[in-house]
Amino acid sequence: MRLTFDHLVHFVHRTPQEAAEQFCQAGFHAVAGGRHSSWGTWNSLSYFGLSYVEFLAVEHEELARQSENPLVRQCIEDEAKGEGFGQIALRTDEMDAWAERLRGQGLQVTGPVPGSRTRDDGTTLRWRMLFLEDADSALLPPFLIEWSQTDEERREDLTNRGIISAHPNGAAHLKSVGYAVTDLEEATARWQSWFGWEKGEKFHDKELGAICQAFELPGGNVVLCQPTGEGLAQTAWKNRGQRPFFARLAGASKNSEYKIGGGSYFLRALE
Incomplete structure (x- = not known):
């Protein structure tokens, strides 16, 4: 059964509009989303095709704290960690x-x-949405999402509304999102068991200071990264645990790096 990368959830402690404005200052196209009235949250969005970044914030704390939605609960529980990437969704x-x-695999x-x-x-x-817990692992599985519209209907609607639009800095594609993990072998085996994915070859990423394992997905790859020493992966692991910590995007004329709201966005020129 096919899964596609859908979006990266970036928890923010400012208004979604303020988060979108900061993203726009870095040369990205970002727009207001709306309100999840039953959960007490609101968001803003930045699309790269149908893959996107969601800036998610709590608007009504009392309502959010009463929510049984696991993503909203995580947003509340992660407040002490500060702003940063929290989750990914697979479509x-x-x-x-x-x-x-x-x-059937024993997941909650x-x-x-x-x-x-x-x-x-x-x-x-x-x-x-479908939320997962693996009682035998400290890893946080992604959640699954199924939209009421087809991909073609969504793309047309979002384009007509100006939500999908060109990024001034040239970003066009979301290439990958990376997770900091404690044990690469164990994490790789868990992700394979959950979704039946085939792994690629392990590689060392000097920029991150980590040994990594990638899973190729339509819409954006998932990369697991075990720190090997001082560097971005280790800092992320110490500060936020086994969570997403970087997004790689492609399409610009030159390489750039943006530190925004506790997350790292790497923009790479197309080869």
């Missing part, structure tokens, strides 16, 4: 089949959880 159009499969599965968000123009987006 599917076979949500019920994945729920059955993952439960929450959902499918219905979701919706009201846009500023009053229209409502709808989707379903």
Whole structure:
């Protein structure tokens, strides 16, 4: 069953509009999203095709603290860690089949959880989410998302609304998102067991100071990174634990690095 990288969740402690403005100052195109009225959260967005970054913030803390949505709970629980990347979502159009499969593997599965968000123009987006827990591991599995629209319908709608648009700095594609992990072999085996993915060759990333393992996915790869010494991976692991910590994007005329809200965005020129 196919999974596609859908989005990176970037927890922020400012308004989503302020987060979008900071992203725009770095040359990216970012727009206001809307409110999750039943969860007490709101967001802003930056799209690279159908892959995107979601800046997620708590708007109504009391409501958010009462929410049973695992992502909202994580957003609250991670507040002490400061701003930074929290989760990724993988897209599917076979949500019920994945729920059955993952439960059969012994994972604790929450959902499918219905979701919706009201846009500023009053229209409502709808989707379903599936949250996973592996009792035998300290790793945080990604969650799955299934949109009510097809990919083609979403792309046309988002483009017509100006939500998908060119980035002034040239960024065009989300290439990968990386996780800091304590034990690369164990983490690789866990991700393989969850989703049945094939792993590539291990490699050393001097820029991150880590030994890494990549899984290739449509929409953006997932890279697991075990720190080998002082460097970005070790700093991220110490500060935020086994969480996403970088996003690599491609399409610019020159290489750039942006530190934004506790996350690292690497923009690379197309080869």
